[in-house]
Amino acid sequence: MKAYLTRRYLFSASHRLHNDEFSTEKNRAIYGKCNNPYGHGHNYHVEVTVSAQVDQRTGMVCNLLDLDGSVQRHILDRYDHQNLNTLPEFASQVPTTENLCQEIYDILRREFSCAHLEKVRIEETMMNSFEYAGNAEMLH
């Protein structure tokens, strides 16, 4: 039987939303407070959903040790307590949580193979959240 397992992680990082191709006024108009040149930070809650046939020998979609290890190595070690704007993936794109969500999905898609990656969901604050499932339709 196919089940979906979701694990929630936390990291803290800073960012500044700014596009060099826009004028100062346009950046200010589009990004508002998020355009502050010194940046600002968030506690990002990341939910990773993976799916598989439940292994009858273990009762599991995948071993949590594998998922936690992979997310720690490839996501938390990369993003926690960093300024997102300084990372290569955000050299040519604005580190909005939309873009961050897609980056994290792409990294885990590449690096995590113990179960099928369904979705990445990020809460930037308690009021804002973003979800990305690649080209797949999202299950609710």
Added chain:
Amino acid sequence: MVYLTRKAEFSASHYYHNPEFTPEENQRIFGKCNNPNGHGHNYTLEVTVRGETDPRSGFVVDLKQLKDLMNREVLDALDHRFLNKEVPEFSRLIPTTENIAITIWQRLEPKLKAAKLHRVRVYETPDLFVDFYGEA
């Protein structure tokens, strides 16, 4: 189509062990969860049903009936129990969150009449949950 979700909580203990594995394999695969004396969680259950709204009652499902069904089929059996020892399904299945979600689905699905069971979600902790949609 309207979706309705009812929450419930139950507390239970369990441990993970497969008698077909060696003690070393059990320890490697299940880690701390392999302690035979068990350990516990406060589980949160979300049961989502779907259906058309009845034009006379305005309901997708009678919540009182859904609540009674969840109490009878799930909470009476699982709440304050040692899952491995007291719930028949877990004499042959390891009581992982995955198998708990599947078991709850199997207990509820045949008993629901007007509305269809859409999803069973079981939180083992606020940071870990499993969804089951009845897929083979």
